[in-house]
């Protein structure tokens with residue numbers, strides 16, 4: 001039994017080491033590691049969406065742009081779901097905040113960029129404030145508070161009519177241009193802008209997942225007790241993750257306003273938060289590029305479904321897909337795609353040793 | 357010299373029942389103390405109070421001279437108190453090495469790098485699992501990874517809650533060897549080891565404290581305590597000590 | 599003054615009914631440790647079936663019994679076939695599956711009966727009695743009496759019957775239920791069935807007020823959620839007190855401020871309680887066991 005004690009001299013730590021590396025299987029199940037390959041996948045996915053959007057009819061292109069906008073909200077929500085294992089049904093609320101604040105500031109005479117920055121800053125600050133009491137709830141029970149908030153938003157928007165335009169809603173800027181490209185509605189400029197914003201935020205969350213902030217959030221999310229005894233403050237970490245989700249939602253809200261051109265309370269019903277959550281679950285809460293799949297699920301699938309299923313019945317399809325995703329273990333489509341990729345790789349190159 | 361750990365008149369109550377009642381003890385620096393007692397006697401509760409997870413109803417916990425009464429659980433690592441859990445608490449998505457390195461982030465060994473983590477894993481005999489996820493490694497490795505995570509925070513007082521529970525005979529032997537290695541490397545470390553297996557405790561600890569129904573019924577050098585009649589009656593009962 | 603009395607007294611009346619919604623959620627929470635999002639839709643199935651029977655000539659009593667029977671059955675089936683089996687993947691997937699079920703049921707209802715609000719029969723609008731000058735109909739009186747007796751019944755069940763005690767224990771400790779001789783799975787199925795019955799019963803009193811639609815049933819959920827967060831998750835009594843307080847508060851809000859503010863006030867009061875008492879007004883402070 002003393003063999004184990006004799007080992008320090010043959011310490012592998014003394015050998016020069018490569019960077020820490022997860023085995024392919026571990027990388028697939030946790031969604032971590034292999035940052036380079038994942039960044040490349042992200043870029044390819046964004047280019048594919050761009051090509052798809054460009055080659056579609058204006059109506060479908062519009063749905064694709066909205067999907068990318070939803071994907072940004074899904075991405076933020078996935079941090080709450082995938083890192084903390086908590087349920088957030090208020091991503092639609094963050095979108096509403098961002099969108100309404102943006103339109104208010106822009107209509108008040110601010111430049112579009114300034115209005116966007118101000119709207120996102122304001123919404124992020126509000127998200128942080130609301131997160132403080134919300135994260136007092138344990139785990140999945142955050143769903144209750146966020147559901148109640150999501151339920152309140154449409155009527156609150158009607159009540160605050162001086163700022164929101166009440167029932168009638170409020171127009172968004174429609175003549176915003178970057179590099180001479182019109183960023184509005186279903187223009188190519190709008191598609192590119194949404195994709196670039198998505199890609200930047202997705203890359204940021206991918207990098208964070210594999211760095212100190214991601215590790216701290218995972219520690220607290222997966223084993224809160226050990227997080228506490230190792231010096232982390234779970235409340236602070238949770239509030240930060242929720243604030244990040246609020247930030248992403250607000251960014252999505254600004255882009256939503258630019259795309260739709262007009263916002264009103266019916267655009268932000270409580271089901272929006274449910275769709276965004278479900279999109280994340282179905283696509284995979286740990287995958288940055290998977291958030292795009294989640295966005296397409298929310299924005300494009302209902303449009304495509306309409307030729308097969310009456311509009312009233314789309315939620316059945318969504319419910320069934322969600323159930324199937326849960327039955328399959330709740331890891332999401334992105335992970336299954338990665339697994340299949342891994343399988344193909346192993347078939348072609350042979351199974352490598354885990355830590356070659 | 358101030359004691360590494362001093363506990364004065366500690367009381368902890370759960371819905372009217374005293375899980376700890378008037379517990380006082382003092383442990384000099386560098387001492388390895390085993391904390392034993394029958395199931396439900398309050399051993400885990402004691403560790404939970406020492407690590408700050410539970411707030412005692414009354415009494416004081418003093419570590420290296422500073423009173424930790426107002427120090428929240430998350431700040432105790434800065435005071436040199438770190439612990440492991442009866443059921444390993446590792447983040448499932450972090451590798452064993454990453455889990456170990458978590459201990460360095462807020463601990464006193466803030467300068468520790470991956471090399472240090474690997475070194476600790478090697479000393480505890482599980483370096484080959486460094487890149488694996490907790491779910492992929494044997495239970496005994498998970499438990500030793502927790503010990504490594506605690507050690508990398510450079511604690512002055514290490515609290516281990518049943519590190520051998522659920523381990524096979526072989527894994528137990530590996531654990532004992534690992535603990536002996538730790539004592540060699542860190543002679544100043546004070547250890548409080550909660551354990552069911554009296555033989556294991558006796559083989560690594562020089563002092564024993566015995567809890568029974570929340571009361572400290574004996575505390576002293578290992579052999580003396582094991583020979584104590586009250587201890588035999590309360591804890592060991594008819595079972596032999598080895 | 600008249601207005602104030604009316605909103606206070608009728609607030610208590612609807613509040614007691616709403617707290618039933620919280621009670622149904624607590625029953626599931628106690629055995630399973632998560633919350634169901636599908637209770638409103640379970641009630642809706644029972645209510646639409648009952649409405650169909652009523653429209654083809656069934657009396658009110660038969661309609662009511664049918665509503666409760668159908669909701670009980672649907673509740674039990676959802677628990678048995680979908681949610682409880684999914685617990686093997688963890689609490690989060692199980693809770694998410696209740697969202698999936700809610701989506702499927704509401705989609706099916708939208709396809710079959712449509713989304714337009716329908717009026718739903720009630721016990722009787724005629725005046726039963728008047729308190730402090732506020733008139734109460736037989737429907738109001740029935741709502742209060744039935745809800746109160748359900749609460750007393752639940753209280754007795756949880757504190758006296760073996761199954762009730764096992765239900766309380768099982769969420770703390772898996773073995774507790776088995777030790778009391780009732781298997782874990784059976785407890786969960788019973789709780790889903792009971793919660794289904796409670797939703798149907800609650801629907802009977804709420805549908806006439808809100809009118810019946812696939813959207814309006816979700817109001818029950820919101821009130822129930824707020825009631826249990828404010829009251830404390832594992833407390834039936836807490837749900838009663840919080841539900842009543844919510845009823846009064848929402849009535850005052852819509853009378854004196856603006857009906858559009860009601861959901862926001864609900865949400866804000868929930869957050870306020872969380873800030874001051876993280877475990878709700880009557881929740882036990884739980885220490886994690888390690």
Ligand SMILES: Nc1ncnc2c1ncn2[C@@H]1O[C@H](COP(=O)(O)OP(=O)(O)O)[C@@H](O)[C@H]1O
Nearest residue numbers: 370375394395396397398399400401885886887
């Ligand atoms: N979080 C808690 N809530 C209620 N009672 C507890 C809690 N933790 C421990 N106890 C009780 O305190 C007593 C001591 O438990 P514990 O310290 O876990 O014993 P040991 O670790 O010695 O087996 C037991 O009676 C146990 O039931």
Ligand SMILES: [Mg+2]
Nearest residue numbers: 399400401442
């Ligand atoms: Mg114990």
